[in-house]
Amino acid sequence: MDILTILAESARSAVGPVAAIYALAAVGLNLHFGYTGLLNFGQVGFMLVGAYGVGISVGVYGLPVLVGFAVSLACAVVLALLLGIPTLRLRSDYLAISTIATAEVLRYVYRAGFAEPLTNGVYGLQNLSAGFRSINPFESAERYGFGVFNFSGNHLWVMVATWSLVGLFALLTWMLMHSPWGRVIKGIREDEDAVRSLGKNVFAYKMQVLVLGGVIGALAGGMMAVHQAAINPDQFKPQVSFFLWAILLLGGAGRVLGPLIGSVVFWFLMNFTDGLLRALGSEGYLPFLSGPDFGAIQLAFVGLLLVLLIVFRPQGLIGDRKEMLINVK
Amino acid sequence: MSSDETTVSGAEDRMAGVEPVPGVGKPDPVLVADGVRRSFGGLTAVDVEHLEVQRGTITALIGPNGAGKSTLFNLLTGFDRVDQGRWSFDGEAINGRRGHQVARSGMVRTFQLTKALTRMSVLDNMLLGAQRQYGERMAGALWRPGWRKQEAANTERAMALLERFRLLDKRDDMAGSLSGGQRKLLEMARSLMTEPDMIMLDEPMAGVNPALVQSLLGHITSLRDEGRTVLFVEHDMDVIMGISDWIVVLAQGRVIAEGRPSDIKSDKQVIDAYLGAQEDEAEAGEGDDG
Numbered sequence: 001m002d003i004l005t006i007l008a009e010s011a012r013s014a015v016g017p018v019a020a021i022y023a024l025a026a027v028g029l030n031l032h033f034g035y036t037g038l039l040n041f042g043q044v045g046f047m048l049v050g051a052y053g054v055g056i057s058v059g060v061y062g063l064p065v066l067v068g069f070a071v072s073l074a075c076a077v078v079l080a081l082l083l084g085i086p087t088l089r090l091r092s093d094y095l096a097i098s099t100i101a102t103a104e105v106l107r108y109v110y111r112a113g114f115a116e117p118l119t120n121g122v123y124g125l126q127n128l129s130a131g132f133r134s135i136n137p138f139e140s141a142e143r144y145g146f147g148v149f150n151f152s153g154n155h156l157w158v159m160v161a162t163w164s165l166v167g168l169f170a171l172l173t174w175m176l177m178h179s180p181w182g183r184v185i186k187g188i189r190e191d192e193d194a195v196r197s198l199g200k201n202v203f204a205y206k207m208q209v210l211v212l213g214g215v216i217g218a219l220a221g222g223m224m225a226v227h228q229a230a231i232n233p234d235q236f237k238p239q240v241s242f243f244l245w246a247i248l249l250l251g252g253a254g255r256v257l258g259p260l261i262g263s264v265v266f267w268f269l270m271n272f273t274d275g276l277l278r279a280l281g282s283e284g285y286l287p288f289l290s291g292p293d294f295g296a297i298q299l300a301f302v303g304l305l306l307v308l309l310i311v312f313r314p315q316g317l318i319g320d321r322k323e324m325l326i327n328v329k
Numbered sequence: 330m331s332s333d334e335t336t337v338s339g340a341e342d343r344m345a346g347v348e349p350v351p352g353v354g355k356p357d358p359v360l361v362a363d364g365v366r367r368s369f370g371g372l373t374a375v376d377v378e379h380l381e382v383q384r385g386t387i388t389a390l391i392g393p394n395g396a397g398k399s400t401l402f403n404l405l406t407g408f409d410r411v412d413q414g415r416w417s418f419d420g421e422a423i424n425g426r427r428g429h430q431v432a433r434s435g436m437v438r439t440f441q442l443t444k445a446l447t448r449m450s451v452l453d454n455m456l457l458g459a460q461r462q463y464g465e466r467m468a469g470a471l472w473r474p475g476w477r478k479q480e481a482a483n484t485e486r487a488m489a490l491l492e493r494f495r496l497l498d499k500r501d502d503m504a505g506s507l508s509g510g511q512r513k514l515l516e517m518a519r520s521l522m523t524e525p526d527m528i529m530l531d532e533p534m535a536g537v538n539p540a541l542v543q544s545l546l547g548h549i550t551s552l553r554d555e556g557r558t559v560l561f562v563e564h565d566m567d568v569i570m571g572i573s574d575w576i577v578v579l580a581q582g583r584v585i586a587e588g589r590p591s592d593i594k595s596d597k598q599v600i601d602a603y604l605g606a607q608e609d610e611a612e613a614g615e616g617d618d619g
C-alpha cells in the first residue's frame with residue numbers, strides 16, 4: 001500500500017454513506033448545542049431509536065420502509081419529551097447527565113432479554129434494506145463514479161438520500177436561524193434569564209429544539225439501518241455521541257455547514273490514520289502493535305484531535321473567531 | 330424644563346396625603362403584594378406584609394446589602410418561587426406566573442448583573458424585546474413574508490429607542506463590545522421594546538461611570554413621564570433622593586419604612602439600619618464593580 005492509495009481511499013470514505021450519516025446526526029446536535037447551548041451528550045440515543053424504529057417495523061413486522069421512518073420519528077419525539085420535560089427547566093448540566101445516561105440505558109434495554117421479541121437482543125436485526133433498495137434509482141450491482149471515487153449503486157443511493165437530507169436540514173437550520181425564532185434561540189444560548197425577562201417561553205423553545213434535533217438524529221439512525229441492512233445495540237455506544245461532538249467542534253458549532261465539513265474532515269482523518277497504521281503494521285514498522293490496537297490508537301487520536309482543536313481553534317474550521325473571542329463576562 | 334416640573338409635581342400630587350408608614354395604601358396602586366415570604370434554608374430573605382406601588386411614580390427600593398431587594402424582584406417577576414404570598418399587577422393576580430408570563434402582562438425587569446446577550450448584535454438584542462412576533466413561532470419562522478413587515482416595524486421602533494439611548498451607532502456591534510454603562514443602557518432600552526407598564530430596575534447605576542449616571546437618571550425620569558411606573562433598587566443616596574417620588578426601605582426582608590424622600594431622610598430607624606452604614610458600603614460596592 002502506498003500513501004497515495006491510502007489518501008485516495010480516505011477521501012472516498014470522507015464523502016461516503018457513513019460520513020453522510022454522521023453529518024446528518026451532527027446537524028441535529030448543532031441545533032442542540034451549536035445554536036441553543038443544550039448539552040446533549042447522548043445524540044446516539046436518538047440514532048438508536050431511529051435505527052430500531054426502521055429495524056423493528058421493517059425487520060419484525062415487514063412494514064414498508066417509509067412507515068419505519070415514521071415510527072423512528074415518533075420514537076424520537078417521545079424520547080425528546082421524556083428527556084426534556086424533567087430537565088429543561090433545570091440548570092443545563094442536568095440535561096447533559098440525563099442524555100448520556102439515557103442513551104446508555106436505552107442500549108441496555110434494546111439488548112436485554114425481555115426486549116428480544118422486538119429487538120432480537122444482542123444479535124440485532126437483519127435484512128433491513130430490501131425496501132429501501134427497491135426504490136433505488138441506480139443499478140445496485142453497477143459501480144458509479146470516476147477513478148477511486150466509485151461506489152456501488154446501493155451505496156450511492158444511501159449517499160444521495162442521506163446527503164440530500166443533510167442539505168435539506170442544513171437549509172432548514174439556515175432558514176430558522178435567520179428568523180426571529182432563531183434570534184430567540186441564540187438569545188437562550190447567551191442567557192436564558194434575559195430572554196425569559198423579555199416574555200419568551202424559554203422552556204418551550206428549548207423543547208422544540210430538542211425535538212427537532214432529536215428527530216434529525218433519528219433519521220440518521222434510520223439511514224444507518226437501511227445502509228447496513230443489519231443493526232445491533234452495541235453499535236450505539238457512547239463513543240458515537242463523542243464522535244459527533246468531535247465532528248461538530250471540528251467543523252464549527254453554530255455554523256450551518258459546520259457538521260458537513262466536520263464530518264467529511266473527521267472521516268477522512270479517521271480512515272487515513274487507520275489506513276496508515278495498517279500499512280505501517282503490515283510493513284513491520286509497528287512490532288508491538290497488532291490489529292485490535294489500531295482501533296484504540298484511533299480513539300486516542302480523536303481525543304488528541306479534540307484537545308488540539310479546543311486549544312488552537314476553538315471556533316472550529318469554519319467558525320467565527322471574532323464571535324468566540326467576545327468578552328462573555 | 331417646565332413640563333418636567335409639572336409632571337414631577339403631578340407624580341408628587343398622586344402621593345399627597347399618603348402617610349409615610351410601612352405598608353400604607355396608595356390611591357392608585359399598580360402593584361399590590363400581600364404576605365410575600367421566601368426563605369433560603371433558615372434565612373428569611375423576604376417577608377413583606379403588605380406593599381403597594383403607586384402607578385406612574387418612581388419608587389425606590391433601598392436597604393443594606395442582603396436586605397432581600399433582589400430576591401423580592403425575583404419573586405414578584407416570577408424568577409423565583411415564594412413560600413407564600415400573593416400579589417397583583419394592574420388589578421390582576423399574577424402570583425404563580427412564570428417569568429415570561431409576568432413580562433407579557435406588562436411588568437418587565439432588569440438584572441443586578443447586567444444580562445446583555447453578548448454574542449448578539451445590539452440591534453438583535455433590541456428586537457428580542459418585541460412581543461407577539463409571528464416569526465418567533467417555529468412554523469411561522471419559515472414563512473418569511475409572514476413576518477417581514479412586522480420585523481421592519483420592530484426594527485424601526487428599536488432604532489428610535491437606540492437613538493434615544495445614544496446607542497444607534499453601535500447597532501451592528503456585538504453587545505459584548507459595549508462598556509458596562511452602555512450595557513445597562515441597552516438592557517433598559519431592550520426592556521422598553523416590550524412596551525411595559527411597569528419597569529423594575531435592579532441597581533441600574535452599579536458600575537456605571539459618573540458621566541453616564543446623569544443620562545441614566547434622565548432616562549429613568551422620562552420613563553415615568555411617559556406614564557410608566559418605575560421601581561428601582563439603588564444605593565447612591567443622592568441619586569435616590571434626587572429622582573424618587575417614594576422610597577421603600579427594606580431590611581432583613583421586611584419593609585421597615587416608606588415615605589417621600591424628605592420623610593426617609595429624617596427617619597430614625599432608617600438611619601440606624603441603613604444610612605449609618607452607607608459610607609462603608611458605597612466603598613465596598615465600588616470595589617466589587619471595579
Ligand SMILES: Nc1ncnc2c1ncn2[C@@H]1O[C@H](COP(=O)(O)OP(=O)(O)O)[C@@H](O)[C@H]1O
Pocket residue numbers: 369372374392393394395396397398399400401
Ligand atoms: N439563591 C439563594 N440561595 C440562598 N440564599 C440566597 C439566595 N438568594 C439570595 N439569598 C440570600 O438572601 C438574602 C437577600 O439577598 P438579596 O435579595 O440578593 O439582597 P439584596 O439584593 O438586597 O442585596 C441574602 O442574605 C442572600 O445571601
Ligand SMILES: [Mg+2]
Pocket residue numbers: 398399400441
Ligand atoms: Mg441585590
